[in-house]
Amino acid sequence: MAKKRHADRVGIRELAFTAPTGTPAGVEVLSLTELRHRTTAAQLATPQRPDFHHLVTLTGGTLWHTVDFADHALEPGSWLWVRPGQVHQWGDLTGAEGTLILFRPDFLDAATADAARTQDPHAPVLLLPLPDHAEALSLAAEHLGSEFRALGHLPLDVHTAALRHLLAVLVLRLTHLTAPAGPPAPEPDSTYLRFRDAVERDFARTRRVEDYAQALGYSPRTLSRATLSVAGLGAKEFIDRRVILEAKRLLAHGDQSAARIADRLGFPSATHFSKFFHRGTGQTPIAFRDMARGHSPR
Template sequence: MVKNRHAGVEGIPETPFTAPAGTPAGVEVLSLSDLRSRVPARRLAEPQRPDFHHLLALTSGTLWHTVDFAAHALEPGCWLWVRPGQVHAWGDLTRAEGILILFQQDFLDTATTAAARTDDPHAPALLRPLPDDAAALRRAAEHLTAEFHALGHLPLDVHTAALRHLLSVLVLRLAHLTEPAGPPTAEPGAAYLRFRAAVEKDFTQTRQVEDYARTLGYSARTLSRATLAATGLGAKEFIDRRVVLEAKRLLAHSDRTAARIADHLGFSSATHFSKYFHKHTGQTPIAFRDIVRG
C-alpha cells in the first residue's frame, strides 16, 4: 500500500512504503486502476519523494510522468524506473492502464542489487526496449504479477522467495537496457561507488573533494579519475550537480525561503548560495522558483 506522509508546507512530501496486509513486506504489484481507486488524483499530481522503487509499464493509453524536472511521455512498450529519493509526480492517469511494481531497496538480494545497480541515482528513468526485449519484460512482469496475486498457494516464505527471484529477473533485464551503446564499459570501481555514497550522505555538509578524499582514504586525484571514468564528470562537478539538484527540488517543491534552503545545504549565507546557484544554472534561486512554478 502507498501512503503519503507530508513533511509540512516547508518540505517535500515523503512517501514511505507500507506492504498490504497479509503480503510479503517489501514488494507490491498493482494496476493503475488499483492506484486510481486508492489515491486521489489531486494527491498523485503532487510532487513526492518515495523511499522505494517504482517500475511502471503501460498496457494501453499514454501518460506523462515527471521525474526530477524531466517530463517523460510513456506509451505501451516502454518502462519508467523511479528510484528512492527522486522527486516525481503523476500525470493524468485516466487515459492509461498498466502495471506498477513497488519494492524496497533491500527486498532484492545483494548480488542482484549490485549487478542491476539499483542504488544508482543517475541511471536513466525512461527505458525504451527493442521489441524482443519488450516481449521478455512483459512476460517477466506477467509472471511476477501472477505470483504476487497467488498469495496462500505456497507457504509465505516460499512465496516471498519466488517473488524475489521473479523481480530479480525483471530488474536485471531492465538494468541491461541502461547500459550505454557501443563497446562494453568497465564496471564502476570501488572508489567511485564509495564516493557516490559519501556524496549522497554528506553533500549538505561539504562540497570539497578533499574532504571526501580524507574521509574515504583516497587522494583527491584518485576520486576525480574514478568519477570521470564512471560518469564523465570530475569529482567536483559531480558534487556540485548533486547540490544543485537538491536546491532545485526544494525551490520547486517546498515553501522554504532561499535563506533556509541555503542553511540546509550548508552555505554560509543566502548571498553565497545565490551566487553558487547562478553560477551553475544561469538563474537566481528566486527566478528559478518563479519559472518552474509557472
C-alpha cells in the same frame, strides 16, 4: 502501497513503503486502475519523494510522468524507473492502463542490486526496450504479478523468495536489455561507489573533495579519476551537481526562503548559496522557482 510520512512547507511528500496487509514486506504489484481507485488525481500530481523504487509500464493509452524536472512520455511497451530519493509527479492517469511495481531497496539480494544498478542515481529513468525483448519483459512482469496475487498458495517464506527471484529477473532484463548501443559503459568500481554513497549522505555537510578523500582514504585525484571514468565529470562537479539538484527540488516544491534552503544545504548565508546556484545554473534561485512554478505534469 506507500504511506505519507511527512509533509510541511517544503512541499514534497516524503513516502515510506508500507506493505499491504497480509502480503510480504518489501514488494507490491498493482494495476494503474487499482492506483486510480486508491487515491485522488490531486494527490498523485503532488511532488513525491519515495524511499522505494517505482517501476511503471503501460499496456494501453499514454502517460506523462515528471521525474526531477524532466517530462517522460510513456507509451505501451515503455518502462519508467523512479529510484528512491528522486522527486516525481504523476500526470493524468485517465485512460492509461498498465502495471506499477513498488519495491524497497533492500528487497533484492546485494548481488542483484549491484548488477541492476538500483543505487545508481545516474541510471536512466525512461527505458525503451528493444522490440525483440518486449515480450520477455512483459512475461516477467506478468509472472511477478501472478505470484504476488497468489499469496497462500505457498509457504510465506517460499512465496517471498519466489517474488524476490522474479523481481530480479525483471530488473536485470530492464538494466541490460535497455542499455544504449555502442561500447559498454565501464563498471563502477568500489572507489566510485563509496564516493557516490558518501556524497549522497554528506552533500549538505561538505562540498569539498578533500573532505571526502580524507574520510574514504583516497586522494582527491583518485576520486576525480573514478567519477570521470563512470559519470564523465570530475569529483567537484559531481558533488556540486548533487547539491544543485537538491536545491532545485526544494525551490520548486516549497516556499522556504533562500536563507532557509541555504542553511539546509550547508551554506553560510543566502548570498553564498545564491552565487553558487547562479554559477551552476545561470539563474538566481528566485528566477528558477518562478520558472519551475509554471511547470506541471501534462
